[in-house]
Amino acid sequence: MTTAVATAMSDEQPEFRNSEDNIKRATLCYKRGVEAVEKLNWDLAGEMFLNAVKFCPDKLNFRQLLRNSQCKRYKDNKTGAGTLAKMKLTGIRGRIKKAKVAQTWAEADLACEEGLMLNPWDVALNVELGEVARARGFLDIAKFSLNFARGLDLKNRDINVRLAEVLKEKGEYDEATKIWQHLYNLDPTDAQARSEMTRLQSQKVAEKVEGATTSREAMKEPNVFAKPQREAAAPGQSIELDLKHAIRKEPTRLEHYLKLGEFYKRANKFEEAIEVLNQGLAVSGNSPDVREKIEDIDLLLLERNLENAKVEASKGENEQARLHARSLAEELLKREIEVLQRRTERYPADLGRKYELASRYMRVQNWAQAIPLFQKATQDPRLKVKALFNLGKSFMYDKKLSLARGQFERAIPDLNFDFDPELFKECYYWAGRIAEELKDPAKAEEYYGRVLERDYDYKDTKDRLEGLQGGG
Incomplete structure (x- = not known):
């Protein structure tokens, strides 16, 4: 089944068929990687296992060894290479997006792995790799990558749903049911989770019955007097x-x-x-x-x-x-x-969908519709900071500056530059702009200063701070 799916999606890309030469090269890289692990040389181990993945991208054990080496390389710090990684990852994410649009899955796969060399705990990259592996027909690798991502963000509904879909595709109905049960436990109003649990168990029973029927039919004597049938693809080949x-x-x-x-x-x-x-x-x-x-x-x-x-x-x-x-x-x-x-x-209890809808309303400048949705989205701890920031911008564009300032200031204590540098800078910047507009120069200087501490050339922050300090 997996081979058929991969073939249908690959346009016969040669990397899906491991040649003897590729297997030999991958095996050599694997051996060198193991030797490096024994010497605790995690840089070399990661390099060798990455090369093994390039030669044989469908081998799960190579991916597992690679990820373990990457984590050991950074001493399990959960952040990878830090600030340097974030700068490089921007370009890598762009490559992944372009490769996915062009359906060049091998390129997308390699870009994901290159990104994970910089930060193996990057949730988005692990999810991307899971989706790319699924598109290539590598369901075991898709399961591994999505499981890794889920371990980093257990309550993320999107990751859980993607993993459940892969498990269902693999025929692992019990495991998929556990994922949906987990989502249902998080949100007892999740109608999709409830229906999927029922559907999976029904499908499991149906396939057992169908399999038993097929086995019985296969044992029947062939009809030698039947007319010869037109040649067709054998079951399971397409x-x-x-x-x-x-x-x-x-x-x-x-x-x-x-x-x-x-x-x-x-x-x-x-x-x-x-x-x-x-x-x-x-x-x-x-x-x-x-x-x-x-x-x-x-x-x-x-x-x-x-x-x-x-x-x-x-x-x-x-x-x-x-x-x-x-x-x-x-x-x-x-x-x-x-x-x-x-x-x-x-799905009235799904705050994530409310946030997404509010974000679309912002793009069409429908502040009256966006504001109440962002207000509700702030109740989700995972969305709180972004929802507060966008709520502040909505109030600001709707000419309600005091309300806008309140939302930015509620978001500020939870801002994290290492996690989201753009949100950090933009929130402090607009908080400063509003404080300046509301004739509170001391606060404006404080907020502008926080921006310049991180990015001295951010927008017109430096000019505005100098204007305040110069009395203008």
Whole structure:
């Protein structure tokens, strides 16, 4: 199954087939890495295991050894290379994004690993690697990476959901159920978690029954008088054909449509995914769960079209291409708002969705809609600082400066420059601007000073501080 998925998504990329030469090179790197581990030379060990991964990217043990060496290299400090890493990681994240848009999964994979060499505890990079590995058909590696990320942020719903999806794809239904149970324990109003637990157990039972039936049929004597059949792909060799056959055999069973839609989604065949899921929507009786899957893929399709349009617009003086890209960006934002409005109504306890919707309202300058959503999002400890900051900006743009100042000052005690340097600088900067506007020069000087301590060239902070100190 894994090989078929990888082949369908790889466009026959050669790295998916480990040649004898690659295996020999990887084995040599592995041996040198083990020798380095014995000598506690973690720099060399990491380098050797990374090379082994390059030669044989589908081998889980190489990834595990690499990650362990990286952690040991930084003495398990949980931050990696520190400030230097953050500067380099910006470029690496850009490479990953471009590679994903271009569907060059091997490049995205390598960029993720290069980033993790700088900070193996970077949650976002571990999640990215999990998704890239899944796209390449390396489900064991996807599970390992997402598990690692989950260990760093156990309450992160997105990471838990991604891991549960991989476990389900691997057929590890009990483990996937545990993940959904964990989410349900965190939020007993999580309707998706409750329904997924039920669905997984039903699928587990159904596949057991189906497997037993298949085994019995396989034991039957062949019909030697039957007419010869047209040659076709053997079961298990083509996931797509197997699922299409399952739909023809059981056209009222929703699970088949969902599996085929997910397969097309992972292969970035978004139009095909939407088509088959619309068929599943009819079978389901217009299930809101299925409709949400269609909406998610529709957004992915719009995102891809926008990225392609941006590439065209950047090629030269092409006003029509720029207008097209702008139009697609506006359409995507409009669709995101529509989708998030429905999701916040369906999942009223999901503060993360409220934050996302508020962020979209900010982009269209709808402060009246954004403000109450950000206020509710501040109740989530994971979102509190960002929600307070954006709440402050919303009040500021809505000309309510005293309220804006209060939100920035509530956010300031929890700001962490090492975790999010841009948020740190921007929050202090705007707090200073508002203090200056409200005729509180002492506070304005304090806030500007905190910015300059970290970034002496940040915006016009230096000029403003000098103006205050000079009495102007």
